[in-house]
Amino acid sequence: MTCPARALPLLLVAALAAAGSGTSARAEPALPEGASACKVMQGSGVTFCKFGNRWIATTARAPDLAVGDPFPIYEQSMLMDLDRYGLPPVDGPWRYYRRDGVIYKVSARDGRVIEILGRRTSR
Structure with missing residues (x-):
């Protein structure tokens, strides 16, 4: 299994690109290597990605x-x-x-x- 922390820079780049685009539409987070899906929690903004049958927080706090x-x-x-x-x-x-x-x-x-x-x- 790959480490989800390696995908963090990709998520940050995607978040910065979405923030700088001036659009109000929420972009889907980039999938880190080995992840099958990612979701952003509405209240906290933390991104969770599914690796196998486990959801793991991939954004740094x-x-x-x-x-x-x-x-x-x-x-x-x-x-x-x-x-x-x-x-x-x-x-x-x-x-x-x-x-x-x-x-x-x-x-x-x-x-x-x-x-x-x-x-x-x-x-």
Whole structure:
């Protein structure tokens, strides 16, 4: 299966072209490699494409938290099966958390975001 993130630049180019054309008609999103269909959600504008029998969000959304922000560790579950997400083992005072599809490396000492690892899906 191909990575839908590679198709992101194509979607951005299509969105910019549609925005710059001055037309009010909504253009269909470009199909990324391996996708059979794509839909844009009305409220959020997020594009979902169908890969096999799964719909996957293919547009990038900025993470909710930045490095140094306090992470709501009591509202989220810590990731335990690191191999499932292709993460290296924990060998220091941090933990991995996933929130809204984004994986964060969070300090075990003060609960602040150390690193944003980005969007990853389970294997």
